[in-house]
Amino acid sequence: MDRVDGLPLGQLHKRVSAKWREFPADVLPLPVAEMDFEIALPIRELLTGMVARSDTGYLGAVPELAANFSAFAKSRWNWSVESEQIFTCTDVGVGMVEMARTIVSPGDRILVNSPVYHNFYNWIIELKCEMVDAPLVSSENDALHFVLDIDGIEKAYASGVKIHFLCNPHNPTGSLFSREELSQLADLAKKYGVYIFSDEIHAPIVYEKGAFHPFLSISDNAREVGVCVTSASKAWNLAGLKCAMIITGSSRIKALADSMPLSVHWRASLFGAFAAATAYTCTDWLDSALSTLDRNRRYLKTLLNDSLPLVGYRIPDCSYLAWLDVSAHNLGENPAEHFLTQGKVAFNAGSIFGPSGAQFVRLNFATSEAILEEAIFRMAASVR
Ligand SMILES: Cc1ncc(COP(=O)(O)O)c(C=O)c1O
CATH class of the missing domain: 3.40.640.10 (Type I PLP-dependent aspartate aminotransferase-like (Major domain))
Known part of the structure; x- marks a missing residue:
């Protein structure tokens, strides 16, 4: 099983999903819970096979x-x-x-x-x-x-x-x-x-x-x-x-x-x-994605410790979403807006998840190390 990893930015920009359409090209997008990985090969083959056969009809019992x-x-x-x-x-x-x-x-x-x-x-x-x-x-x-x-x-x-x-x-x-x-x-x-x-x-x-x-x-x-x-x-x-x-x-x-x-x-x-x-049969792919995400959730801690030590981050026990407490930076009512306009990096505003999230942003780390590094670099530059 090849390592599952984040695709390069050039390739990701060709995607048409919400994450890659919502912002201008100079913004690095890390909101929306989707992965910057290639999907598992058996799923790709299944879908391309169905399209090749024009097998595009109604859903029956599966x-x-x-x-x-x-x-x-x-x-x-x-x-x-x-x-x-x-x-x-x-x-x-x-x-x-x-x-x-x-x-x-x-x-x-x-x-x-x-x-x-x-x-x-x-x-x-x-x-x-x-x-x-x-x-x-x-x-x-x-x-x-x-x-x-x-x-x-x-x-x-x-x-x-x-x-x-x-x-x-x-x-x-x-x-x-x-x-x-x-x-x-x-x-x-x-x-x-x-x-x-x-x-x-x-x-x-x-x-x-x-x-x-x-x-x-x-x-x-x-x-x-x-x-x-x-x-x-x-x-x-x-x-x-x-x-x-x-x-x-x-x-x-x-x-x-x-x-x-x-x-x-x-x-x-x-x-x-x-x-x-x-x-549900692609468990090797899932395990490989999990080991990449495991590295990323820890690498994010290192990056934050080095460049933004005031940001609060507990390494999550699940998923690929980091819940970042940015209150120490006093970025006003909408920190996500600050990072978007001043840093050209997009996160979800914590406030959409509830009132206690107002001084948080949610970062999606299902991406490459290079994109993570760039995101933290942009964040840090915007608060300097
Ligand atoms: C907890 C939770 N439920 C549901 C969804 C969305 O699922 P669906 O697209 O299947 O409605 C998400 C998407 O991020 C989620 O985080």
Whole structure:
């Protein structure tokens, strides 16, 4: 297996995805969670083969997807998932929203733990529900290690929320949740009649073996209250292909999934479904990408220590998103805007993830060392 690595800038500029279209060419873009890597060869061959055959029709049943995901989940996380519990949908956003529609009515309350993936807020707006927040809190010995506030969550559950949108593992903070924390959540959700929607899109990108726990693998209570929504799009870089999965763990939750309009399942794409089915067999590629990302998350620490020692950065436990506290630089209300205009380097503004993120930016390190070095160079030059 060749090393999976960031492509050169010249090649990346030919891409037409959001990350490479949103900014003028003199801006180095590091927002948007997509990778600057070449996708796995079997997926490339599959897609080029389909196009070559003009195999571009409608999506039918793709049992390979559920079978390959189940095998992956078993070997990666020792999680047994039955194929009948897996439902396809267009993307994770559609899965979260359409499954939530089977439970909530407009005006109902949905809990999040800010700072969190900004579309959680948009999904709640789409559902015409009310957002309730139990923010993450700093762990005892590290202000930048964010953990669940179980007491705050219990208070929110007791106040009457219908669904808890849980980002597991967590974007943008890079936190993983322990088996104990997830088990406590499941017990509380059962007690207060709350459903937990566990968005596990980042789960394959976890650096320490055994450190990620699929919510539905936790306990009977978790399976009674929980839904997992996930896809191969983050870990194998397939977001443009549009296919995700809603996974249930009990007959109660499966009945809800069965009640969704059938169109939810068929609105995934043919390319997405087959690419995802192939992705879950591409574990060598994933492991190689993970070792590059592992190097990058540490290299970023070195670069920041050398050039921007005032920036707060805890090496994340998952995914390729760095949550950078830039408050010490006093860059005003919108630090991301400062870096964009003064440094010609684009990050996500921390404020989109929640109010506590106002003095943070989110940097995507799924790129080459050269681009990372240039990004930190531009950042540092802009604060001098
Ligand atoms: C936590 C989380 N959920 C969902 C998504 C988007 O998934 P999709 O494109 O399948 O809706 C992202 C994208 O970065 C994400 O970080």
